[in-house]
């Protein structure tokens with residue numbers, strides 16, 4: 001048993017979608033959320049930059065006494081999970097694009113995997129795709145632009161049609177059995193993305209994301225290591241590397257639950273974009 005908080009990290013607001021599930025599935029835990037909003041989006045950065053930023057963020061959360069770390073960022077996972085698992089003494093749980101359950105669903109149509117540009121290019125994700133029974137069924141769409149809008153709290157229907165048009169027009173009319181939300185930011189506008197797919201594609205367009213599986217894995221890892229909190233109360237602390245006056249209201253809007261916000265925390269290094 002351990003009453004220390006669980007650290008949840010994302011480049012920005014996307015990880016709040018995983019935190020929302022964690023509050024539901026593991027309500028006895030307390031959480032520290034750290035969004036590296038000053039440096040988001042990570043998805044347009046190099047692997048080296050993403051690794052450096054994620055590593056610094058992990059150090060920051062470990063310095064705050066977290067008993068386990070969750071990478072609630074597919075991009076950070078792809079660039080850094082192996083290094084972090086070797087370097088950190090706390091267990092690290094991480095999200096990955098949920099192509100496995102999507103590909104297990106029978107169908108003749110395609111599985112569209114929407115993620116950041118970085119995730120689709122990184123070796124870890126490519127290896128995951130190669131392990132699928134029919135890797136060619138997966139169409140990877142690495143998108144720039146959605147993250148920045150979600151960081152501003154824009155998630156409603158129609159908010160992304162211009163961006164989605166730019167990436168998906170070549171595929172219009174195809175059958176989409178599944179749409180994998182392979183970036184945690186994309187989970188907030190899930191409804192907008194589903195509506196868009198249903199308008200432009202045939203097939204069920206069933207949405208998949210990795211949040212709940214990751215939270216269940218967190219629960220197993222905490223239990224296995226004797227780290228479960230018997231009596232926490234879902235307390236959430238929010239840290240950001242950005243301007244908390246800007247990001248805290250968006251975090252509250254997206255998470256939609258009361259949170260505790262400490263003073264601004266700055267993080268280094270901060271490579272220029």
Ligand code: DGL
Nearest residue numbers: 014041042043074075184
């Ligand atoms: N939320 C992150 C993910 O799941 C990435 C967002 C970003 O580009 O910073 O991949």
